[in-house]
Amino acid sequence: MMPLVLASPEEENIILRVGGSPEMKKHLEDMGFVVGGAVTVMNTIGGNLIVKVKESRVAISREMAGKIFV
């Protein structure tokens, strides 16, 4: 299990855990970051990530990506 920040680009990973405060967790889950779902890092810039989750592209900060474990 590793945080999403460390995942290699363009490789599909399965989400194992979503952490953070209840609000944050819920918001991430609402946007499609659910345990068991697939996530792919598409691009990184200055620590921020663009990830593919479900069929959408989501920009996410390093701090947030650190709370998603794959």
Place this chain on the structure above:
Amino acid sequence: MDKQIRIALAGNPNSGKTTLFNKLTGANQFVGNWPGVTVEKKEGKLIVDKEVVLTDLPGIYSLSPYTLEEVVARNYLIEEKPDAILNIVDATNLERNLYLTTQLVELGIPVVIALNMMDLVGKAGDTINVKELRRQLGCPIVEISALKGDGVRDAAKAAIEAAKTGKTLPQHRFSGPVEHALAHIEEVTVHNLPEEQQRWYAIKVFERDEKVLEKLQLSAETKAHIEQDIAAAEKEMDDDAESIITNERYVYIGQLLKGIYKKKGKGQLSASDKIDKIVTNRFLALPIFAAVMFLVYALSMGTSIADGGIALGTFLTDWANDVLGEAWLTEGSRAILEGWGAAPWLVGLISDGIFAGVGAVLGFVPQMLVLFLMLCLLEDCGYMARIAFIMDRIFRRFGLSGKSFIPMLVGTGCGIPGVMASRTIENERDRRMTIMTTTFIPCGAKMPIIGLIAGALFGGSTWVATSAYFIGIAAIVISGIMLKKTKMFAGDPAPFVMELPAYHVPAWGNVLRGTWERGWSFIKRAGTVIVLSSIIIWFLSGFGTVNGRFGMVDELYGDETVVTDEYVAVVAERMGIPEDEVEPMDDSILAHVAQPVSVIFKPLGFGDWKPAVATVTGLVAKEDVVGTFGVLYNFDARAEQAVDEETGELLFDEDGEPVMEELEENGDQIWANVAADFNDFSGGHGKLAAYSFMIFNLLCAPCFAAIGAIKREMNSRKWTWFAIAYQCGFAYVIALIVWQLGRLFVGGMNVVGLIAALILLALLCWQLFKPYREAQKLAVQV
């Protein structure tokens, strides 16, 4: 007559909701705010049936209560109970979009799904069995293409039909332990609510939704009872209640789509991904961003086409200012009114007060429209979301969000739309901070002030203007860092997460409509405030008490019996000027008020009544500062007889009429007077005093119209006053430090002032460099 049918349009952000709304309602739209919040509310009458009102809900992912948009949307759906929900679903992202659908169908309101972008699904070679999906979800589904307008009318008709007859029952069931708990909750807590809403309430109680629990006001006993059920389910499923429900929904959707959604290609990069590879590339992102922004700026606010640049905006604005505003409205109305023999005060009120004010607003409109057009283009094609992403890391360092960049860019043109542009920032703290700091950036109307100071005292040096931008940017950075460390702004940090829509060719209908909406709202807002304050300032500077008689000062000064030689001597002494320089305006209410007020500017180096009056009129419109100087330094604001540059003689035309010239925008005819006066009252340090004056006027509260925009966007009297007080206080402190410390180098040091400046500087540095305590705590909390 039948009851009016109300339909709500709901869907994910970027699902084509706005496009569909525009297609369904055409021009019959009313834009407003949701009560109590600054989330925009749009309503419109359906083209297919004018009796039906369509309400555009904010784009949401879920009905949880964590973002303002979600709260607004669900309150509307629960409290106002529209007759039907038209749920727009992006077929290319079915799973995530249906997640919201599963929540909407629980509300007990008939739901009709508008399945958007089916054409794109087909293009990608994927298939969706719509018939089966319709059967499984238990609600009508209409395939549409919002962009092309296909199927849009059918969707509207289906929604109207559903509103009249339909009923949607949620078809999905959760797993055993959850349903068990839900059944219990329904039994003990929500049985007295309308039957069709019971399930939604039960689920929310299960999720321990604070807002719902608050509303239901359950007894402690009931709460304890259901808490047991929830805890039991949580234990069995090994997760918290909210996440259980979320997971259950996704699991349900996953199973639902198994037989329905067939994907052909897998793992290929879409065209949008390929563009992103370049545009958000770690090395290319910033240069591309800079190039795009430069182009936007150059086209709207840069050098006018007339002067060899490419700025269509500046070109049109120059024309609107000089021809439309100045020549036609102000002078035209004056000529007509004088032709009718109207009383001078009436001419003054209408021409100088109202039309000059209207003209000032109109002058900005073309430039703003060009700017809005380009921003709408960037937004519609999908680049705007990337800007926020690219800039976020930089802006985050001083407490702002990546989305703060756009308000500031717009602010270089005019602060009013700049402040309005802060709306797109969801996080309240980030938005407030952006609103407070956006007007530090020199706007178009502040350029004449900079031109005047640079021309009059610095020999037209270009570094004055350059430094003004740096001061503006530094003020934003410093304020951001300082405010971030205060209690008021130390709330939840907004961790960055936002969806990036796929790039697409802009839809012209959307772009033009968006441009016009923003432009019109700018005209309305700026227009009302500027016209009103122009009238007030016109009155204050045109009327006064002359030798015991109240009236229009210009008229009273024409009366030798009122303005006696002795009286002129009195006025001259009061204002500290020679007798032959006494003017009607010296007796205006404005001068009487400004004279004592000017004392507070003494520590800043310009404690003279003229700069004080100019600063006050700057609140009406910043470009008025130069106009006011024109009046105060013996230059008729409207026209002065032209002088032959070589001989120094007054010029006359062939008919013997005097040739009149107008005050230039940068006031170059009064440069010598201004320089002499600033040198005079500052004890020979005119440059420093003028620079301090410029800093204060750049940073202090913006014009009334922008203050009005701040009030609207803050949506709070307290925050508006705080913003204004902060801006003025910050401007005062910086100008004081510059003036007092500056004199250390140019001479004429004042010990008390220097100590005050050093203390303020130390406080500033302390606030800047003290550790950001909340950071650690909040980092854990995120």
